[in-house]
Amino acid sequence: MIALLLMANLVIAPLEDAVQFHGGKTPVASILKTAEWQTVPAQLRNSAQFSAGVNSARVVQEIQEGIGNILSHYRNAAGALTDRSGFIRDLTGLAEREGLTPLPEKKGGLEDITSNARAELIYQQQVGQAYGFADRKAAMDEDALDAAPAQELVRIREARVPRDWPSRWHQAGGRFFGDRMIALKTDGIWARISRFGNPWPPYDFNSGMWVEDVLRPEAEALGVIVPRAKLFAEPLSLENNLQMSVATLGDTFRALLSQMFGNQISFTGEFAKWIGGGA
Amino acid sequence: MTGVIVDTTDFRVSFGKILALSAKPRTIVQAACRAARTTLQRHFRMRDRMPNKLGGRRTHFWLDIYKSTQLGEVTDRYGILRIGDSRMAQKVYGGPIVAKNVRNLSIPVNPAAHGMRPAVFEREAGVKLFFVKGHNQGLLAHRIGDGYLAELKVDYVLTPRVDQDADPNALPPMQKLETDALTAAAKQLAVEVEATQTKR
Numbered sequence: 001m002i003a004l005l006l007m008a009n010l011v012i013a014p015l016e017d018a019v020q021f022h023g024g025k026t027p028v029a030s031i032l033k034t035a036e037w038q039t040v041p042a043q044l045r046n047s048a049q050f051s052a053g054v055n056s057a058r059v060v061q062e063i064q065e066g067i068g069n070i071l072s073h074y075r076n077a078a079g080a081l082t083d084r085s086g087f088i089r090d091l092t093g094l095a096e097r098e099g100l101t102p103l104p105e106k107k108g109g110l111e112d113i114t115s116n117a118r119a120e121l122i123y124q125q126q127v128g129q130a131y132g133f134a135d136r137k138a139a140m141d142e143d144a145l146d147a148a149p150a151q152e153l154v155r156i157r158e159a160r161v162p163r164d165w166p167s168r169w170h171q172a173g174g175r176f177f178g179d180r181m182i183a184l185k186t187d188g189i190w191a192r193i194s195r196f197g198n199p200w201p202p203y204d205f206n207s208g209m210w211v212e213d214v215l216r217p218e219a220e221a222l223g224v225i226v227p228r229a230k231l232f233a234e235p236l237s238l239e240n241n242l243q244m245s246v247a248t249l250g251d252t253f254r255a256l257l258s259q260m261f262g263n264q265i266s267f268t269g270e271f272a273k274w275i276g277g278g279a
Numbered sequence: 280m281t282g283v284i285v286d287t288t289d290f291r292v293s294f295g296k297i298l299a300l301s302a303k304p305r306t307i308v309q310a311a312c313r314a315a316r317t318t319l320q321r322h323f324r325m326r327d328r329m330p331n332k333l334g335g336r337r338t339h340f341w342l343d344i345y346k347s348t349q350l351g352e353v354t355d356r357y358g359i360l361r362i363g364d365s366r367m368a369q370k371v372y373g374g375p376i377v378a379k380n381v382r383n384l385s386i387p388v389n390p391a392a393h394g395m396r397p398a399v400f401e402r403e404a405g406v407k408l409f410f411v412k413g414h415n416q417g418l419l420a421h422r423i424g425d426g427y428l429a430e431l432k433v434d435y436v437l438t439p440r441v442d443q444d445a446d447p448n449a450l451p452p453m454q455k456l457e458t459d460a461l462t463a464a465a466k467q468l469a470v471e472v473e474a475t476q477t478k479r
Contacts, residue, residue, distance in 0.1 A: 147309035
């Protein structure tokens with residue numbers, strides 16, 4: 001593309017970083033529930049394709065492929081794109097064929113992998129995390145941080161029973177500017193408010209919160225950043241997600257990971273890495 | 280890849296003047312693109328507050344578009360805004376949607392079926408859909424009640440092709456995007472100039 005001055009193009013195309021983030025995951029089948037997955041270090045969790053309580057390798061693989069197809073705008077042999085409703089049909093249908101039908105009292109709920117509600121949550125969570133990561137990566141750029149050093153936590157979707165985000169923000173050490181929840185993009189607050197330990201949204205399951213840029217003139221005027229202060233980008237590398245050092249975790253936790261995931265995880269020296277393939 | 284060019288001659292001239300005055304033009308382009316991105320996102324948020332035509336459960340299509348609206352390549356001369364959700368192309372350009380994997384598209388007409396493919400709706404609603412021949416197209420319906428009192432509830436219309444008009448409000452007015460981008464660029468330049476003067 002050649003342009004003399006500015007050619008601000010708006011294009012509808014896959015976001016490469018979102019595709020790569022998702023593509024870097026290894027399908028891991030496990031009966032672990034959400035709370036148990038929370039004990040797995042964020043770096044390892046981010047690189048695992050899992051769904052709480054789902055121990056079918058085929059279903060986990062379907063999630064990986066279906067979301068990957070959506071993010072990459074993949075067209076099948078007939079020329080059709082995968083979309084949200086097609087993904088939900090394929091996932092719930094496969095889960096039913098795999099015999100993952102729930103107890104009658106759980107039917108249709110979030111613990112029922114054959115339900116629309118659960119599949120919708122998986123779609124929102126997986127696509128959201130990939131977009132959130134890609135946006136965070138683009139923001140971690142010297143000029144981007146110069147132009148937009150801060151971001152605001154905003155509600156983009158109303159909830160019937162909204163979580164108390166101002167309290168969560170306050171408890172995590174966040175500052176308020178009027179009633180606005182704003183912080184520097186490099187502030188640790190973003191990972192602290194996240195249920196998943198990631199500095200990018202979504203910050204919780206089925207969350208209606210997201211982030212919007214606060215440009216430097218406004219950030220300086222509000223006192224979020226001192227005039228002329230320079231922020232340093234924190235590199236987000238997918239390479240780091242492929243394996244993680246478990247040297248600091250201790251033998252007990254290492255043994256626990258082995259017990260939880262069997263031959264789906266391998267240890268080489270001080271590093272842990274997903275192998276996948278089903279327990 | 281499909282795209283919409285967001286620059287007019289006036290915009291180019293004004294933006295070019297700002298860039299020429301800056302020692303950090305890529306930061307200016309970042310500021311302009313990020314301002315335009317926020318304008319797009321707020322437009323999509325506003326669109327999401329409107330109920331869908333059919334009614335029924337919300338799928339929050341416009342919030343998916345919101346989250347996928349991001350910055351692409353940014354240089355010291357131009358920037359690219361990306362919408363990563365493939366469904367946006369249909370909103371912006373309209374055009375035919377043709378059944379590809381199956382013989383017919385299934386278009387929900389029952390609000391309860393909104394956002395769901397027939398197989399999912401059957402499972403969720405606990406109903407069995409069957410084919411009914413309509414006047415000039417097929418229908419998918421389910422039965423309510425038994426015996427001679429039974430009624431038919433039509434859930435989907437079957438058609439091999441749908442022609443959709445472009446949504447004229449899919450994007451905010453170009454004028455607003457340009458104004459917001461230019462304003463952000465000018466403010467960023469002012470910050471830069473002030474910083475330079477303070478150093479002296």
